Amino acid sequence: MMKNLFLILILSLLTAPLVWAQDESNSSATEKSAPTGDENKADQYFFDENYKSALGEYLILLEEEPEDLKYNFNTGLCYLNSDFEQIKAIPFFEKVVFYDEEASTVYYLMGKAYQVDHQFDRAIDMFNKFIEFHDMGSEFSVEEAQIEIEYCENAYELMKFPKDCTFENLGGHLNSAYPDYFPFVTIDERFIAYTSKRDDGSVLMPNGTYASNIYFSEVKDGEYQDGVPMPGATNDPAESEVIVGMSGEGDQILLMKGQEGISGDIFSADFHDGILDNMKPLDQKVNSKYREIAASYSLDGNSIYFVSDRPDGYGGTDIWIIKKLPNGKWGVPFNAGPDVNSERDEDFPNLSPDGEFLYFSSKGHFSMGGYDIFKSKWNIDSLRFVNPRNLGYPINSVDDDMNFRISRSGRYGYMSALREDGYGDYDIYRVTINEVESEYSVLRGAITSLESQFDVLSAEITVTFLNNGELFGIYTPNPNSLRYVIILPPGEFEIFVDSPGFEPVSFEVKILGKSSFQPEIVRDLKLQAK
CATH class of the missing domain: 1.25.40.10 (Tetratricopeptide repeat domain)
Structure with a gap:
């Protein structure tokens, strides 16, 4: 930016x-x-x-x-x-x-x-x-x-070696003509919280943008619903609120609030049943007289990764870690080390759901312009994250790229980007990393007759893509049991079942690749004799 x-x-x-x-x-x-x-x-x-x-x-x-x-x-x-x-x-x-x-x-x-x-x-x-x-x-x-x-x-x-990835704009339910950015997604991808500067009653700033507020959306039938302001002790129209972190389960929100462009303290709040409450500043060992600008929890909630320009860093803003002691109090923060932190600024630490990788933004290392998103692997011997790797183009660009949230499978990442297919400003995208295999669902069931006096002796199942009618495959059930098993990737399909002496049957099935992923779908079919 x-x-x-x-x-x-x-x-x-x-x-x-x-x-x-x-x-x-x-x-x-x-x-x-x-x-x-x-x-x-x-x-x-x-x-x-x-x-x-x-x-x-x-x-x-x-x-x-x-x-x-x-x-x-x-x-x-x-x-x-x-x-x-x-x-x-x-x-x-x-x-x-x-x-x-x-x-x-x-x-x-x-x-x-x-x-x-x-x-x-x-x-x-x-x-x-x-x-x-x-x-x-x-x-x-x-x-x-x-x-x-x-x-x-x-x-x-x-840019000589672009990564094989696909950007999917999450659509008008989440995005607007105004800046929508800093998405945080739960591990199961059923819930997303993000920041938006839209015209929703917020104060119009002198620079022509509106004060930022926090929005959220939940998945129903595989699609994110309309983003709505997060209710509770936030979204004051006279202040700017920015989400800077979230727990993997989405029950803890980390945010900053105050005047636009002025760093303040980081607050934590509980989020349950669509309500944000119990807001309080993070421990004073995190919030200090220096700048703290982002934070995230470990999956177990016993560690906080945060960003600060406090002394004893490696330059600019660094990633720091604080761990909870056995007595429930927070210990002394320590620097994440020179493998992660550079002589320039770091920001937005996010752990992968398995805790094996740390995703973060940096102006150092091998950036292609401003902040780039990097991925660092946990080293069990040194007990630290090491060897940060640039996620590559086009995930990273010559502009600032920040706050990358990875899915459980590692195939999908959520980020904000300024792209020409957007709604007018920064939009939230779901990035598919194509080199990571997608999760497949098993569609299975048994084919029988609706009337007991008729037996289904054979059948043929034709599967086509719903959007263009192209053939995906033709399957034959087990000749003895008339049971069928079909493995399908994420997408929408039409299933057509034809059996001699019976009326054909067709139905649609949607295989969801994110929050509503089902490893197995059972559809038993009863055919009507002609």
């Missing part, structure tokens, strides 16, 4: 005149006539980081004064902070460097635009130009540019 990347730069631009050295012959480029647009309104939107509204105003101003450097620069930043149009920032930034080829900050921003568009060679060229012309007045450092070059090189390599 680049939404707050340029806040310091924005503030400096709005509190001081935007001046670049120019040839005297081009001085008219910054002379102001009376534009038809509203500059004050544009600047206020821009100051509030309401880039969408600011963009509309600056485009009007540019129609009147196309050479104005401030308007071009701010328009470029608005595009750079958009969801899908970052590359449109380039011509506006180019207009700025046309008048001052040593405007180093602009080269950095052009590098970001090319990077998001996967034009890594051009991005690296821009970051190198930034380094060449860098001056102390820039809002970005040479080190930051070198990190971005590293990200570009990593992305180039990771």
Whole structure:
């Protein structure tokens, strides 16, 4: 996410005149006539980081004064902070460097635009130009540019070998035209809780988004139902609430609440029968005077993995662990170690249901841009998680990718992503990792006659895919018992049974691959004689 990347730069631009050295012959480029647009309104939107509204105003101003450097620069930043149009920032930034080829900050921003568009060679060229012309007045450092070059090189390599996975948007029941993000799913995938910034009576923030609230949805007949606000001591329309963790059973919710963009304490709350109650801050050994920004429970509830920038870490925010003592009190937190934590930021630790893997986000290790999702395996000898592995592209992208929740089978992961098939902003997706085998269900039963005087001697069972009518397979029951066994993958099928002397029978069956998975489905059939 680049939404707050340029806040310091924005503030400096709005509190001081935007001046670049120019040839005297081009001085008219910054002379102001009376534009038809509203500059004050544009600047206020821009100051509030309401880039969408600011963009509309600056485009009007540019129609009147196309050479104005401030308007071009701010328009470029608005595009750079958009969801899908970052590359449109380039011509506006180019207009700025046309008048001052040593405007180093602009080269950095052009590098970001090319990077998001996967034009890594051009991005690296821009970051190198930034380094060449860098001056102390820039809002970005040479080190930051070198990190971005590293990200570009990593992305180039990771995208050579994309992972075989499929993104499934969880649909309009969960997602909206507003940001929906940070999904947490129970082990059985029957329940999902997430954060949303939708227009549900919450306060409209100056940046054009609504205060965040926590939503949840449950599965019925294999489908998630409409997401609804989580009732209880939360979702105050004047505050922002963000879910940052959840127990495997979904009976304990971890959340942060307070003013938008300001880190506070992490709270725990019980969740039963659709009600959130008994909210209280986590132990003071977790919450401290430093920043704590995410947490998760172990499956047995006796350990908490949390993120903090407290001292004695390895750099930035680190993952820490605290364990419950035999007397029921919490022990002393300890760092998860240098295999997991890097010199940069880590976030959102999530244990796999079997406790064998730790999934987390990191800006370090081998990231392809900002936060990437990594997977670290528990080592029984060293008693720590080791060897973090990047989950690869397209699960990870050049943007920030955070909070990956894996299913019990390891085949499905839940995450939020900004994709063009979405509903307008960040949406919640279910990612199928195709290299992990799906769970199959057994459909079995016996075929008999409805009337005792007639015997079913043989039958043929035809199975087709319900969505397109394609043949899945033809089966013959056991000739002695007329019992049948069919193994089916997740999907919807039509079962057609034909037997000489009897009316054909057909029925539909849905094999569910997530929360409502059934290892065995029994359907005994009684046929009507002709």
